[in-house]
Amino acid sequence: MIEPIESQKNRRSKIYFSVAGEVGLSELNLLAGQLNPAEDQAALITVAGTSLSEAAEQKLAALRSIGFDIQFSQKSRSSDRLPKDYLHTGRRRHWSI
């Protein structure tokens, strides 16, 4: 008989919500609108952005108070780039909006 291994059975779900730029209240509201209280309260949620606004900080606390395990992770500005031309393995791709 084939049994799932324990580490896979009992692993905790993780959610990453990464925003290009500052995480404001509207971004956190977007996240909150997608979270399913029944399923996602058991997950470890990470919100990433270049910074966190004051209003967003309060919203984060509010989400924690209703049972979500949520944290903010600051990312470096160098990785916060919007679409551009880029060089990859010596070949050039074009994309701009």
Place this chain on the structure above:
Amino acid sequence: MIDSPKITSIPAEGDIGRYEQEFLCTPFKYSTTMSGPSPISHFPVSKSVYEFVQGITEKIAPPDYCFFCHILASTFIKLKQPLKERKFEVWVSVSSTLFDGSKGCQDRISPKDLVCLGLIGSCSGSLEQSWTNYKISDWILDQVTPLLDVDDKEVDLFTGKPVKRASVSVKKNEKGVLEPPLIRDAIDAITECRFNWAAIKAVIRGRKAEMEVAKHTGDYRNYQGKYLNDYYCFKAVRRQQPVYLEHGIFWYRPPYRTQKTGCISHLWGGLQSCSPEMKHAAYIGIPNCYYYNLRSSPSFTLKQQYEAVGLNTSWLETFLQDREVRKTYAEALGISVDDFQQAFNAAMVGSYFETEFDDSVYRILSWTYPERADTHAALDQFLTAIAPMQLSRWHQLLEDEYYTFTGYKQKGKRYLHNPTGKTICVDNIQQVDRPRELAGFVLQGQEAAFNHWICILGLKYGYQVMSHQHTGVVTLGEISQAAIDEAQAESGLQYAFLEEKPILQDLTKVNEWLKRYGG
């Protein structure tokens, strides 16, 4: 002796024609996909299926045999599409010119002979009679499907020759031009997919048993489709000549081809298009295996696109931020919240009416409102509800203005790029198909670019993508936050909502199959 009951399920003459006429009277035009640009000439089946088909077609001429095989193969392809409901008949549309001059079918084809023999059913398709709908007789379909066995030798339905060769990824488009570097690099990054052979076989055996139990119920076609899908997905993996690793785990190199949108699809489905039960089983016993899924990606990408072109996002934001809004709309329409969300997703990519494989808004609403008049009324109500989103305005912008900032104009034709590096010519798409094709190109292309970057960055961040899953990936090793940030920045995805979770939530059915058939 094969029993061949009379076909009783052919729609009344002209029924499909009237169906189309009704659609043509609505604000959105109905478009249908024919059974491909050329006839199917190769299709793998179990040897026992081939022998069965030979037995029932021994009296028919070779061109008619080709035609019959084309209809049977197309039926299998249609049946295995993962649609929610499959109580309807599977009809294959064949253009009157489809078999003109095709190899092996130069002689005149006489579908009428096949109809007289009770092998297929037919009815006229369009108002102009330029194409006709055919279906494989139910008794054939019912006898052929159980003959497909995972351990049986595979042969070509058309020639009877063994199918052995492993496939390689297709890195050129239909014109022979190399696909964009990002796509090729992503395909090259997926070198090894591990899977649990015995667990997959247990699921397929379970699927077959489930189908046989449902034989005399209205859901039979549904279960038949699920079995066919998992069967062909596993056969696609086996054809790659997997190599044994350890503890019942094998590995193979997944072959991919690129879609018009820049997404990559596993040839014949493999571990990308199989059922969640089979996916779950495939990765049992593989340590350090993770499944990542991009959640609500089309909605977030649409918001990003609206912001980029200056459209008002307030309605869309309210819709995304407040779960109650969805509930209110769904209740007003009398459908479930899940169905409303699905209909909303279909509307985003301009899929209002039935297409061959996709769930359209019309079809989703018809699950609750099977009567045609009721479905149309629900559709009108749905379109009124989402009207403030200005979706048609965005679809119009895609066609008229997008090329000015994400593409170019050459020799009077407009071309669009997406972040995967793919290009599409707006003017080469039929007017009626433009909203669907262009919206899909922009939204799915953005999502695909992020996934491609996740594949490529594995080497840098110490994980390995084993399988590309359209809306996510399966990896060996955890994807770090830094990798997600970099993939997001490189692909230009404004909001990346990635979740790492089990492939399947409800394990009851799959655990029972593993217990019963897992050896």
